[in-house]
Amino acid sequence: MILAELLDLDPAYWTTTVIKILVMALVVPTTALILGIVFLFKMMSWMQSRVGPQEAGPKGLLQLLADGVKFMQKEDIVPDRADRFVFKMAPMVVLVSTFLLFVILPAAPDAVVADLPTGVYFALAISSVSVIGVLMAGWASANKYALMGGVRAAGQLIAYELPMVLAVVGVVIQAGTLNMNGIVAAQNSFHLFGWEVLNVPFIVTQLPMFFVFMAATQAELTQPPFDMPVAESELVSGYTVEYSGFRFLLFFLAEFATAFAFAGIAATLFLGGYALPFVDIEQYADLYWFLGPAVLFGKIMLISFLIFWVRFTYPRFREDQLQRIAWKFLIPISLVWLAVTAIAKVVW
């Protein structure tokens, strides 16, 4: 016990911390698997008439297992002239930034890893760290295609970070807080024009910002139509071209878990998060322990559906179109709506 006192240990704190870490270690890969099965294998194969994923097991449900085993079996190849350490670290850096995104996502008033006062600001900062991992992967592969893919990814992520931040700022101004729980509570008690019946989430007042945020999310995930960095017909697969087996699986896992996390952030910012309209958070706090995660999951699946719907149906943008959309279209829209939000906030 002396050691515990010397180290100033608080057993309750460490117990909850260990539980939180274990839950995160389980939840994050599971989210990637859910999105992989539901959207990549089921929705995509129906929309694009792909027969493969319909065959393995009953209704093609075992396809993911088959693919997972396939990736595990593959040899872990490091190119001869590659920078071995940086090459091996790159997928880890990307995965770590993905895990950290989940830290601030609340599934119920108290079901959150860290209820940071700077919540959504933290998420924006952490999401920019994955760019470092992408650049590391592109450079260390000793491959021109990989390097071009990495540089394209970085240029795209820099360009689309600004509209994403501006879209978030609109919500933050309306909610009056950066804290994720605070944003949920603000929407739960928000009445449009002061009418009790119009207890609506922020998507109604921030619709242009929702559009901008979703476009920027798509670009951050480097998914079609914003997939210039991994354009398979010209760059093979960009910065992941030299990765095989388990390390490629890490990139894959990070991409889908990040999609889930961003859908969660979008659901919290624009759709009211874990809360339902007319069901008060404080009054029904106990109910939300069960209701919250289910409601949040439903909203995340809805937004993920939008993300993947666009992904599977739109053709790729050219590099100049991609930059023009960010700088001449998304940023002006968000700036205008930011001004509208700020004026409305001051007037009311």
Place this chain on the structure above:
Amino acid sequence: MSALLAQTTYTYLPEQVGFWMIAILMVVAALRVVTTKNVVHAALWLVVVLAGVAAQFILLASEFVAVTQVLVYIGAIVVLLLFGVMLTKAPLGRSDDLDGPKVQKGVAVVIALALLGMMGWVLAESWRDTKLDLHGRTVGELGQTTGQLSDSIFSTYLLPFEAVSILLLAALIGAIVLARRD
């Protein structure tokens, strides 16, 4: 034992251990930034140093500054640096032409030591007997600090804040003017 502990000056042992671990890592990484023979490695070591700074801010319960450190320095400046390096020339392996002349190295060492001495002296002088009471406070519980920070930026320090904004805007426009060739 516990009575003895209460009297010692080093009461916040976990914070102390954390500080020294991060500090040593930062010093090693900082030395590697200037001694490594590969320009991309130097940038990646710089990431370690800057992440260490963010970690130290978290130890001081300054969450907002820590997040800003990550967003601005790691997410923007180092990414831009790496982007620029990779867009022009980023050879793998050792590059022997990274070293400057001997005189330049000497001057750099002198300036670095002078800065270290000056900043150390200024910090020691101004904080001499001040103690920050961070005991038992975790980042999440300090809900007020971010609000207090924004309040002081937009009231007491409004004029410097606006001046810096205009300065940055001028720099931005200047960069565009210099980069455009038409």
